[in-house]
Amino acid sequence: MEKFQNQLSKLRNLLDITFFRILLFLILGMILYASMYNNVKPEKMNIKLFSVANQTIRSPITIEDKESTERKKKEAEDQIQDVYVLNKEIAENRVDLIKSIFDASTEVKEDIKDSQEKAVKEDASNFKMPTLKEQVDLMKAKLTEGVTEDVSDEVFAALLQASDPTVQSASDLTVTAINNVMTSRIPANQVENAKKRVEEELKFTNLDSNVKKAAIELGRFAILQNEFYDSVTTKERRQQAVEAVEPVKILQGQIIVEENQLISRDIYRQLKLVGFLDNQIAIQPFVGLGLLILIILSVLYYYFFETKEDREAKQNHLLLFSLIFIINILFMKAISLLQQFDYAEIGYIFPVALGAMLIRILIDERLALQFTIILSLCGCVMFNEGITGNLNVNVGIYIICGGIAGILFLRKQNQRSKILRAGLFVSVINLIVIFSLIFLKNGHLDISDFIFYLVAALISGAISAVLTIGLLPFFEAGFGILSTMRLIELSNPNHPLLRKILMEAPGTYHHSVMVANLAESACEAIGANGLLARVGCYYHDIGKTKRPQFFIENQMNIENPHDRLPPQTSKDIILAHVKDGVETLKRYKMPKEIMDIAEQHHGTTLIKFFYYKAKEKNADVKEDEYRYSGPKPQTKENAIIGIADSVEAAVRSMRQPTPEQIENLVKSIISDRLSDGQLNECNLTLSELETVANTLCDTLKGIFHSRIEYPEMNKQKVKQA
Known part of the structure; x- marks a missing residue:
């Protein structure tokens, strides 16, 4: 490895x-x-025209089939039939024309009657009754040239010879028959059939035979084509039909040919279109x-x-x-x-x-x-x-x-x-x-x-x-x-080393937990690895389990053994806890980061108490002999743990510390570390140190906050005093 x-x-x-x-x-x-x-x-296939497909082939892409699209547009255009429109005005005009013919016969009769009455008053011998031919000519004079050319004289004569009620009845029947026929569409090829329908309708009326013939001829004369081809509308509808046609697309995944299906020309064209036949x-x-x-x-x-x-x-x-x-x-x-x-x-x-x-x-x-x-x-x-x-x-x-x-x-x-x-x-x-x-x-x-x-x-x-x-x-x-997972596993209180600290050095265990809280909050405040700091703190003093009674946090109701030892011996015991801790961590195959924390949390700081105690006895004592072997903290986490370790121990030794005292103490310790060069090898900035100091102060104030003293507590204090 x-x-x-x-x-x-x-x-x-x-x-x-x-x-x-x-x-x-x-x-x-x-x-x-x-x-x-x-x-x-791209998949290529050996496919021949009019061969049988040996597999089902689907389109790999979506592509427009332009040829099929044009064919579909042509079919849509052909499906639109020619548009013919019904001209209703023709029927009205023809009815008016036929009425005018009947009215003309009545007018001629009235004119002759008026002339006759006038002649009787003036001189009856001078009046000469017009012949039938002359009456017909008078009637033609009242009509248009087109009517007189298309309608025979026999029709005019029959109307002139008939009585007024008969003419009126013939007029009504003829107009009704014309309206009945011309309300429906009459294309050019159906005009003769329409005329026959008028003739059939008038044939069974009770008119006199001559008048009936005249009415039939006028009815046939009135019938004209009333349905005409509308080229503009036809073109518009065909264009709309073409535009409504959606482009024919071969969709991705669409089956082009089924297995065992004959490959026709159209299928072959589609296979080529989607790229199966492209040799390039x-x-x-x-x-x-x-x-x-x-x-x-x-x-x-x-x-x-x-x-x-x-x-x-x-x-x-x-x-x-x-x-x-x-x-x-x-x-x-x-x-x-x-x-x-x-x-x-x-x-x-x-x-x-x-x-x-x-x-x-x-x-x-x-x-x-x-x-x-x-x-x-x-x-x-x-x-x-x-x-x-x-x-x-x-x-x-x-x-x-x-x-x-x-x-x-x-x-x-x-x-x-x-x-x-x-x-x-x-x-x-x-x-x-x-x-x-x-x-x-x-x-x-x-x-x-x-x-x-x-x-x-x-x-x-x-x-x-x-x-x-x-x-x-x-x-x-x-x-x-x-890893984070490994750190969380190491933080489990049931870990053998943590149980060892708890059982053999409970004061150190409590101290480690307090330092962990301080270090984690400070690390997270500057973006460092708070979890690593917490777990590292749990194990940083594992070396104290070798001689727990020589460390003050474990001296509960016992005499301090250092009081009986020379400073040199005490110094060696204190310094040894770092080396002992690293050896213990190595024995348990702990991660290198944890061992670095145990090794570097004191850096090369001076054990001031025993150094000055030794100096009182021997002025030639060298300071280097009372310093930890180091190395100095190499990472932000290690440096912060060292600061938190000193801060927690110092604050714990104070009796009812005030916020001001805590702030002064924290800043003093950080300043001492800076001046001693303990932070020279980590990448902590002054700005981050300020953040660390503020965070440590806030955390400590929460831990050592003032408590309200209740009356019974005051009585107990008086009794103890």
Whole structure:
């Protein structure tokens, strides 16, 4: 394991060089491209015209079939018949014309009668009755030339010879017959039939034979075409019909030819249109895949090299992420190969939450979410067998939901024992997602489908949990990572070392808990790792369990043994607790960060009490002999723990400290650490130290706040006095 960590250290150093950093991303890109190349490669088929299809072929794309669209438009245009309009004014005009003919006969009669009466009054011998022909001529003079040419003289003569009531009756019957016929449409080819209908209607009237013949002839004369072709409206309607035709599209997933179906010319044309017969290699899918990978790598590069993290952590996280990412991609590719055996939905077995949970535990939640999104995009491409197109959106949604479910479950449940529960939770979410996708498509499930999806969802969640538990120790040990989950486990009071402190040095245990509260709040105030500080405080004085009675917090109702010892011996005992603590932590294989806290929390500070005590006896005592061996704190957390350790011990020794005393004490200790150079090797700024001081003061004021003294308490104090 040490050899592996040395190799990782060399790799981390190489990542400081831009060339090797870019090379790592190029390797990731090549792995992604190679794993998804076959999934986007266009499928070519050896298909001949009028042959029989040996499989059902679906369209891989959505494309417009322009030839079918034009044919459909032509059919829609042809279906629109010519538009003819009914001219109602023609019927009214013809009725008026026929009435005028009947009226003209009556007028001629009245004119003759008036002339006769006038002649009788003046001189009857001068009056000569007009002949019938002359009467007809008089009647023609009252009518238009078109009427006189088309209507025979016999009609005029019959009307002139008939009585007025007969003429009126004939007029009414003729007008009625004309109206009855001309209210309906009369196209050009139906005029003669319309005239016959008028003739038939008038034939059975009770008019005199001559008048009846005249009425029939006038009725036939009145009938004209009243329906005419409307070219403008016809053109508009045909244009509307053409515009209403939707483009004919071959939809993605649409069946072009069924298995064992003859490939006709139209089917052959459609196959060529969607690209199955194109012998040229289409580069668009490969370009699209390259662009997708470029976007993925760009997002990752920005995250790792533009976010605020120290150099070593950033490089460590990049290597860890790359390894987890490659493992998941190779796992996904291996499962996707099973699609060749007609297992189109095998993608649901993929452990969707494996990588997300590992990154959530080992690095952080934000990167885990990014990883889940990237993995879902890769899954959309890899599990595209048996579907139309290059993207299986269902699997992509499945991976996103399962990954996010694992991340959210572990958000506040970081214990290793909770991973199995997270796997079960992921399985439930997987099953819900599968059913939701099926029901959204109005799909139906039989019992075999239900069993398959249930098993697939359970396998996905179970494998995610089992592999996460199995790989965690490897990553934690190999990369030297102290994960949040590991820290929470170490904070368990039932841990053997914590129980050892509690049982053997209860005062030290209480002191450690108080320091943990102070250090955690101060670290979180400046954005440092508060959980690491808390857990480190629990173990920072583990060395005191070797000689607990030599430390003041454990001297309950016993004499201080240092009173009987020389300063040199006392100094050695005090200094030894750091070394003893580190050795104990090593023996229990505790994380390096915890051992660093135990080793660095005193830095190289001076044990002032015993130093000055020794100096009283021997002025030549060297100060370096009474200083801790260090090293000085190397991180913010270690420095803050050292400050909190001194502050808690100092405040605890005060009797009823006031807020002002607490503030002065905290600032004095921090100032002393600064002047002594104890904070020179950590990256704490003066601004952060000010925040740390304020936070420590606020926390201490809450712990040592003044209490209200009740009367009985005052009486007890008087009695004790």
